[in-house]
Amino acid sequence: MTDKNMLEQVLKTEPISPAVLAANLAAGTLVVVKNRLHRIAPLAIGTGVRTKINANIGTSPEACDLSVEMDKLKICVQYGAHTVMDLSTGGNLDGIRKTILLESPLPVGTVPIYQVMVDRQRKQQPPLDMTADELFDAIEKHCADGVDFVTVHCGVTRRIVEILDRKQRLIDVVSRGGSYLVKWMREQQQENPLFEQYDRLLSIAKKYDVALSLGDGLRPGCLADATDHAQVEELYTLGGLVDRARTAGVAVIVEGPGHVPLDQVVANVSLQKRVCHGAPFYVLGPLVTDISIGYDHIAGAIGGAVAAAAGADFLCYVTPAEHLRLPTLEDVREGVVASKIAAHAADIAKGLAGARAQDDEISRMKKEFNWERIFDLCVDPVKARQYRKSVPVNDQKHCSMCGEFCAMRESKGRQRLQ
Numbered sequence: 001m002t003d004k005n006m007l008e009q010v011l012k013t014e015p016i017s018p019a020v021l022a023a024n025l026a027a028g029t030l031v032v033v034k035n036r037l038h039r040i041a042p043l044a045i046g047t048g049v050r051t052k053i054n055a056n057i058g059t060s061p062e063a064c065d066l067s068v069e070m071d072k073l074k075i076c077v078q079y080g081a082h083t084v085m086d087l088s089t090g091g092n093l094d095g096i097r098k099t100i101l102l103e104s105p106l107p108v109g110t111v112p113i114y115q116v117m118v119d120r121q122r123k124q125q126p127p128l129d130m131t132a133d134e135l136f137d138a139i140e141k142h143c144a145d146g147v148d149f150v151t152v153h154c155g156v157t158r159r160i161v162e163i164l165d166r167k168q169r170l171i172d173v174v175s176r177g178g179s180y181l182v183k184w185m186r187e188q189q190q191e192n193p194l195f196e197q198y199d200r201l202l203s204i205a206k207k208y209d210v211a212l213s214l215g216d217g218l219r220p221g222c223l224a225d226a227t228d229h230a231q232v233e234e235l236y237t238l239g240g241l242v243d244r245a246r247t248a249g250v251a252v253i254v255e256g257p258g259h260v261p262l263d264q265v266v267a268n269v270s271l272q273k274r275v276c277h278g279a280p281f282y283v284l285g286p287l288v289t290d291i292s293i294g295y296d297h298i299a300g301a302i303g304g305a306v307a308a309a310a311g312a313d314f315l316c317y318v319t320p321a322e323h324l325r326l327p328t329l330e331d332v333r334e335g336v337v338a339s340k341i342a343a344h345a346a347d348i349a350k351g352l353a354g355a356r357a358q359d360d361e362i363s364r365m366k367k368e369f370n371w372e373r374i375f376d377l378c379v380d381p382v383k384a385r386q387y388r389k390s391v392p393v394n395d396q397k398h399c400s401m402c403g404e405f406c407a408m409r410e411s412k413g414r415q416r417l418q
């Protein structure tokens with residue numbers, strides 16, 4: 001439920017009129033994310049508001065230190081992430097989630113099926129004997145703890161697994177939750193409980209005002225698999241589930257790829273918007289090349305900027321550590337900054353009111369050589385200050401790039417042609 005107070009809070013931070021906000025909310029092209037139990041400011045995601053970015057944090061079995069994850073949360077907040085997702089799979093999952101929820105001023109998302117997978121492994125239970133009740137209990141536990149949105153792979157159906165089995169992919173399934181469900185369905189010869197008992201999921205989400213992030217369990221894991229039959233079929237399934245969520249009064253967003261060649265990014269956004277009836281689109285990157293190992297935040301930012309300019313609403317960050325290790329603090333900072341740049345560039349392209357004001361102001365300050373203001377206005381003041389300091393110059397009115405041949409200074413003093 002989105003009450004008047006929440007809408008007023010959204011209006012204070014977004015360049016949208018009350019009428020447009022109400023209309024987009026009613027149409028479902030914009031959702032407000034906030035669990036009724038979580039004491040945070042509500043966040044609007046969708047048409048007419050700024051492009052949002054998510055940063056994934058959380059432990060793994062090999063790297064499990066809550067204090068490090070809390071430092072990552074601080075970096076996410078400092079550098080302007082709009083949400084965080086706790087993807088922990090190592091340590092005390094309940095304790096980590098509750099601590100992040102308590103400390104985070106940002107909406108928090110989770111993938112509850114990870115908890116089922118981890119709990120089964122710890123209890124030495126056969127992983128593929130999961131029951132539907134176990135899965136829904138985990139979802140309800142996360143919602144009752146105050147999680148604001150949950151990724152649920154409802155569109156991974158038996159029909160789509162059949163398509164997957166018939167058509168060879170270069171890389172099979174790369175979503176952790178998606179691949180688990182595919183294996184479970186193959187083993188149990190049953191339908192995905194999240195699809196079969198979708199109404200049960202909707203009633204849990206409605207009880208806590210939790211937004212559903214319909215996961216793309218069959219997202220492509222490489223350019224060769226992008227926009228294939230299985231991915232598109234899953235998207236069509238999600239489109240139907242969007243309708244049912246809206247009818248039930250549950251906020252819903254749709255997740256998207258993944259790895260997508262640059263020339264297919266806009267088509268993926270257009271298709272999602274068409275098939276999912278304008279539901280907010282949450283893209284994971286997308287990475288526009290597979291060779292950028294160690295620099296995947298750059299590949300993700302290129303894809304994210306193009307996707308968001310074409311209408312994607314929510315970018316999941318990618319860090320330089322993607323495919324290599326659990327991100328460090330520095331990886332998180334670089335990932336957030338890269339996504340911020342992508343989202344900001346897209347907001348300018350989208351023509352959002354006031355989106356370019358900061359750019360114009362920083363340009364004026366460059367002309368004035370007002371370095372302190374430049375640092376304050378830029379996306380990463382810490383790095384900008386460090387860089388300027390690292391090669392000192394004896395004159396404020398240039399930097400060590402061109403020295404006394406500073407074009408900015410020269411053009412400032414130049415007489416105009418009569």
Ligand code: SF4
Nearest residue numbers: 399401402406407408
């Ligand atoms: S010295 Fe060169 S790079 Fe530095 S501010 Fe002047 S024009 Fe720009």
